[in-house]
Amino acid sequence: MASINAFEIAKQQIDKCAEILQLDPGVTAMLKSPMRELHVSIPVRMDDGSIRVFQGFRVQHNDARGITKGGIRFHPDETIDTVRALAAWMVWKCALADLPLGGAKGGVVCNPKEMSAGELERLSRAYVRNVFQLIGPDRDVPAPDVYTTPQIMAWMMDEYSMIAQKPQFGVITGKPLSIGGSPGRGDATARGGIYCIREAAKVLGIDMSKATVAVQGYGNAGYHAARLCRELLGSKVVAVCDSKGGAICEAGIDAEVAYGCKASNGTVCGMPGTDRISGDELLELDVDVLIPAAVEGAITAKNAGAVKARIVAELANGPTTPEADDILFQKGVHVIPDFLCNAGGVTVSYFEMVQNFNLYPWSEAEVRERLDKKMTSAYHSVLNTSRERGINMRQAAYVIAVERVVEVMKLRGWV
Numbered sequence: 001m002a003s004i005n006a007f008e009i010a011k012q013q014i015d016k017c018a019e020i021l022q023l024d025p026g027v028t029a030m031l032k033s034p035m036r037e038l039h040v041s042i043p044v045r046m047d048d049g050s051i052r053v054f055q056g057f058r059v060q061h062n063d064a065r066g067i068t069k070g071g072i073r074f075h076p077d078e079t080i081d082t083v084r085a086l087a088a089w090m091v092w093k094c095a096l097a098d099l100p101l102g103g104a105k106g107g108v109v110c111n112p113k114e115m116s117a118g119e120l121e122r123l124s125r126a127y128v129r130n131v132f133q134l135i136g137p138d139r140d141v142p143a144p145d146v147y148t149t150p151q152i153m154a155w156m157m158d159e160y161s162m163i164a165q166k167p168q169f170g171v172i173t174g175k176p177l178s179i180g181g182s183p184g185r186g187d188a189t190a191r192g193g194i195y196c197i198r199e200a201a202k203v204l205g206i207d208m209s210k211a212t213v214a215v216q217g218y219g220n221a222g223y224h225a226a227r228l229c230r231e232l233l234g235s236k237v238v239a240v241c242d243s244k245g246g247a248i249c250e251a252g253i254d255a256e257v258a259y260g261c262k263a264s265n266g267t268v269c270g271m272p273g274t275d276r277i278s279g280d281e282l283l284e285l286d287v288d289v290l291i292p293a294a295v296e297g298a299i300t301a302k303n304a305g306a307v308k309a310r311i312v313a314e315l316a317n318g319p320t321t322p323e324a325d326d327i328l329f330q331k332g333v334h335v336i337p338d339f340l341c342n343a344g345g346v347t348v349s350y351f352e353m354v355q356n357f358n359l360y361p362w363s364e365a366e367v368r369e370r371l372d373k374k375m376t377s378a379y380h381s382v383l384n385t386s387r388e389r390g391i392n393m394r395q396a397a398y399v400i401a402v403e404r405v406v407e408v409m410k411l412r413g414w415v
């Protein structure tokens, strides 16, 4: 993650799109520049009495289409440039899903795996105090991302409400159900990706009930993807991995057993009946569907040539570098690009905002049905654009999203 500069990649992707759309250089420069960013130093009292200062960021990339939206990531390798890239990708994600939202992202350089619940709570609350001026239900609405949880969202919502001196449930999404969370938000990112895989399989003529799947990363997105591949598509997950390594089993891996193993041992490695495999080996397995669900930079010029999957469904943000994109496209691999494949999370976050604004919760069935419609329609518009223009799926997704953002920028008189 550290060796690849995600923001450079995000900017290269815009340049490529600008070339396809023949955008004005000034407009392209605007699309590549974050509108606003805040860098904060967050002192936190640790359990041993010492004070540690954490670096935190909130970046709002573009709010032409509305209130900015995007998660907060707690990660030891976080940098301002990863947050900038992720904020830009949120803009294209929201536009592609046709949500009336702009894009933002937050991050704190920390390792939650080495922090107690108390330390995490104090860090979460302190982060909100530090970025209070930038966020708000009618301004910028954060959400969970890598290593941040519904409980963290609850603390952050509470801290914001305490400062605002009124309940402000709509300041953040991905909250627990009992305090304004949306039914279906927990597995929304994975579920949205599974709907895309279902559509792609129909188009490519793959029978998903006979298909094999490998999942890289076993956090919220990876675990639910493994579970839903079996539940919704009847497919067999043959390999899973996390940051410590992976497990493979031809007969199939039970998502719940892998979840239990990770919960008790901190890793999916070593499940009974499985063989050990590295994360790198997993990416090159001969499977029908590969789901990168970890962090940026998994598929690069180095290993893209060895990817054997027919479908690469990017649940992670930025798992494939531009060089790898070209290699996969030439090989005929069907890539479902990140800001299409993982748009289910922010889509249900948007549903959560709507429910919070209206003080009227929806049923889980309603959430799922609306999510399916959004994802299916987004998938097919990307596929059609890709075929019409003879460009890859990522470029097609960019073309649709960027055209939508630029149209609004024009209507608002910005360009």
Ligand code: GLU
Pocket: 069, 070, 071, 072, 093, 141, 142, 143, 144, 145, 146, 173, 317, 342, 343, 345, 346, 347, 349, 350
């Ligand atoms: N962190 C998720 C993403 O990257 C969700 C963002 C949100 O719900 O606002 O899409």
